[in-house]
Amino acid sequence: MNWAAIAAIYRFEMTRFFRTLLQSFFSPVLSTSLYFVVFGTAIGSRIQEIEGVSYGAFIVPGLIMLSVVMLAISNASFGIYFPKFLGTIYELLSAPVNFLEIVIGYVGAAATKALFVGLVILATATLFVEIRIQHPLAMAAFLILTCLSFSLLGFIIGIWAGNFEQMSLVPQLVVTPLIFLGGTFYSITMLPPVWQTVTLFNPVVYLISGFRWSFYGLADVPIGLSLLAIAAFTGGCLAVIWWIFKTGWRIRS
Amino acid sequence: MSTILSIENLRKFYDGGFEALKGVSLDIAEGEILALLGPNGAGKTTLISTVCGITTPSSGRVTVGGHDIQSDFRAARQMIGLVPQEIALEPFEKVMNTVRFSRGLFGHRRDDARMEEILRKLSLWEKRNAAIRELSGGMKRRVLIAKALAHEPRVLFLDEPTAGVDVELRKDMWDIVAELKRAGVTIILTTHYIEEAEAIADRVGVINNGELLLVQDKASLMAQMGQKQIEVMLVERIDAIPDALSSYELALNGAGDSLIYTYDVHGERTGITALLNDVAQAGLTLRDVSTRQSSLEEIFVSLVSEDAA
Numbered sequence: 001m002n003w004a005a006i007a008a009i010y011r012f013e014m015t016r017f018f019r020t021l022l023q024s025f026f027s028p029v030l031s032t033s034l035y036f037v038v039f040g041t042a043i044g045s046r047i048q049e050i051e052g053v054s055y056g057a058f059i060v061p062g063l064i065m066l067s068v069v070m071l072a073i074s075n076a077s078f079g080i081y082f083p084k085f086l087g088t089i090y091e092l093l094s095a096p097v098n099f100l101e102i103v104i105g106y107v108g109a110a111a112t113k114a115l116f117v118g119l120v121i122l123a124t125a126t127l128f129v130e131i132r133i134q135h136p137l138a139m140a141a142f143l144i145l146t147c148l149s150f151s152l153l154g155f156i157i158g159i160w161a162g163n164f165e166q167m168s169l170v171p172q173l174v175v176t177p178l179i180f181l182g183g184t185f186y187s188i189t190m191l192p193p194v195w196q197t198v199t200l201f202n203p204v205v206y207l208i209s210g211f212r213w214s215f216y217g218l219a220d221v222p223i224g225l226s227l228l229a230i231a232a233f234t235g236g237c238l239a240v241i242w243w244i245f246k247t248g249w250r251i252r253s
Numbered sequence: 254m255s256t257i258l259s260i261e262n263l264r265k266f267y268d269g270g271f272e273a274l275k276g277v278s279l280d281i282a283e284g285e286i287l288a289l290l291g292p293n294g295a296g297k298t299t300l301i302s303t304v305c306g307i308t309t310p311s312s313g314r315v316t317v318g319g320h321d322i323q324s325d326f327r328a329a330r331q332m333i334g335l336v337p338q339e340i341a342l343e344p345f346e347k348v349m350n351t352v353r354f355s356r357g358l359f360g361h362r363r364d365d366a367r368m369e370e371i372l373r374k375l376s377l378w379e380k381r382n383a384a385i386r387e388l389s390g391g392m393k394r395r396v397l398i399a400k401a402l403a404h405e406p407r408v409l410f411l412d413e414p415t416a417g418v419d420v421e422l423r424k425d426m427w428d429i430v431a432e433l434k435r436a437g438v439t440i441i442l443t444t445h446y447i448e449e450a451e452a453i454a455d456r457v458g459v460i461n462n463g464e465l466l467l468v469q470d471k472a473s474l475m476a477q478m479g480q481k482q483i484e485v486m487l488v489e490r491i492d493a494i495p496d497a498l499s500s501y502e503l504a505l506n507g508a509g510d511s512l513i514y515t516y517d518v519h520g521e522r523t524g525i526t527a528l529l530n531d532v533a534q535a536g537l538t539l540r541d542v543s544t545r546q547s548s549l550e551e552i553f554v555s556l557v558s559e560d561a562a
């Protein structure tokens with residue numbers, strides 16, 4: 001393993017993050033506060049409680065997931081798309097590094113940034129509502145796995161994308177709807193039975209359900225299934241990335 | 254001298270089937286400077302990209318320091334530094350950071366003394382904390398060189414290092430190349446400028462349409478340039494050079510109406526007098542005589558146009 005290369009890529013990506021640290025810190029604080037004002041106060045005053053948890057507290061796991069997923073994707077996709085766009089990818093391709101090292105460097109950095117923002121949101125949320133975390137280890141595992149797996153997805157998008165429009169295509173057209181329909185702001189048990197069944201085809205449901213379980217012990221689907229789903233998703237992304245580097249798809253002519 | 258880079262029958266088909274390299278073979282000795290000359294689209298960048306791992310070869314074998322670029326890519330790439338033709342840099346990054354990044358990427362520990370040495374050598378030390386976008390074009394090119402040197406490569410590829418560079422900077426570049434050579438670095442550079450090849454290369458290769466037409470010592474090329482040709486134009490056409498003239502190094506032109514005799518201007522005797530006598534003896538009638546001297550430029554142009562024909 002070329003550890004120095006992994007460290008170099010990771011550090012290089014993180015300096016970009018630190019250059020815009022204020023922005024990286026304040027924008028999630030602001031957006032989370034907005035969500036609480038809009039959803040927590042306006043809608044929450046009508047919904048009151050879901051299975052014994054106040055609505056404001058209920059949406060916290062979903063809110064964290066929403067931001068973490070979007071950020072992981074955009075960090076990782078831009079991280080690898082920029083070198084392609086600027087042409088600096090020549091250096092990665094001519095360096096003594098293999099695909100695993102490149103992925104660890106870029107995805108590791110993207111996941112770290114997403115994780116940081118997730119924690120900032122969690123901290124901000126405690127200012128608005130009372131939060132308990134029943135299963136802290138499971139919470140950490142879900143959060144980290146989510147950061148990693150969606151950074152992997154972002155990496156794939158960044159390699160696939162041929163222009164900036166395509167970069168936002170998947171996040172906006174696929175991921176955002178899946179997250180909003182995945183029980184971020186409601187429990188799927190609140191839906192009519194038909195839609196409950198339909199919702200089970202949305203992979204994000206498993207993610208948010210599992211994550212919420214680690215907070216409040218409430219789950220829409222069995223926790224084991226949630227873990228399995230995210231593990232399978234991570235494995236799928238890894239397989240695609242392995243294939244990309246093996247064939248040089250969109251990177252090596 | 255030992256061979257440090259060996260290219261055997263390298264072919265490259267791009268997607269769509271275009272054959273950019275048609276079986277190139279080339280050995281490069283450790284410590285030499287090879288200049289690759291060739292017109293636009295000849296395949297120079299493709300050749301370099303393939304050796305460096307940016308494009309995959311379709312067939313053939315390349316080894317660097319004995320390491321195969323595919324099966325033993327780490328060891329092979331470790332030895333190579335690449336300065337690409339196009340300037341590609343992160344505009345918001347600081348000079349020092351990008352050079353340090355390159356060193357790390359090639360598996361080396363951070364070494365600030367070494368960074369300083371490289372940046373000073375390239376007159377970039379004062380700019381070490383400047384963002385790339387604040388640099389001039391010539392400085393950016395030097396940053397690319399600094400990045401390529403950051404991991405102390407033994408073989409350096411310079412793809413048109415002096416394209417779009419003013420005269421002064423070009424001289425600077427030649428000095429840098431000369432200094433690297435003194436440090437034992439093997440250098441392969443591409444250029445469109447023949448005088449550049451003449452000024453700094455040990456050997457010159459000419460590539461066109463994906464084929465290596467010639468690779469020759471600069472000294473022997475220069476010797477060829479020291480050669481003159483005399484063209485003896487005849488009144489009648491002949492089918493072959495008469496036996497009586499077989500002792501001369503003669504060539505018959507395509508139309509069969511003139512003989513071309515090549516001789517060394519530095520030689521003690523040129524043999525012109527004897528030749529003209531023997532031509533008359535052989536019963537041929539002279540129409541006219543002219544002489545010409547070839548330059549590297551002409552050699553290049555004639556090679557490339559012959560190839561196109």
Ligand SMILES: Nc1ncnc2c1ncn2[C@@H]1O[C@H](COP(=O)(O)OP(=O)(O)OP(=O)(O)O)[C@@H](O)[C@H]1O
Nearest residue numbers: 253267271273291292293294295296297298299300
């Ligand atoms: N990625 C690619 N896909 C398809 N064809 C390509 C690709 N890259 C280069 N070519 C073609 O291969 C040929 C050789 O290109 P190359 O860039 O190697 O030329 P070059 O000798 O470096 O030219 P120049 O002096 O203009 O830099 C050209 O005809 C070019 O159009």
Ligand SMILES: [Mg+2]
Nearest residue numbers: 297298299338
């Ligand atoms: Mg080129």
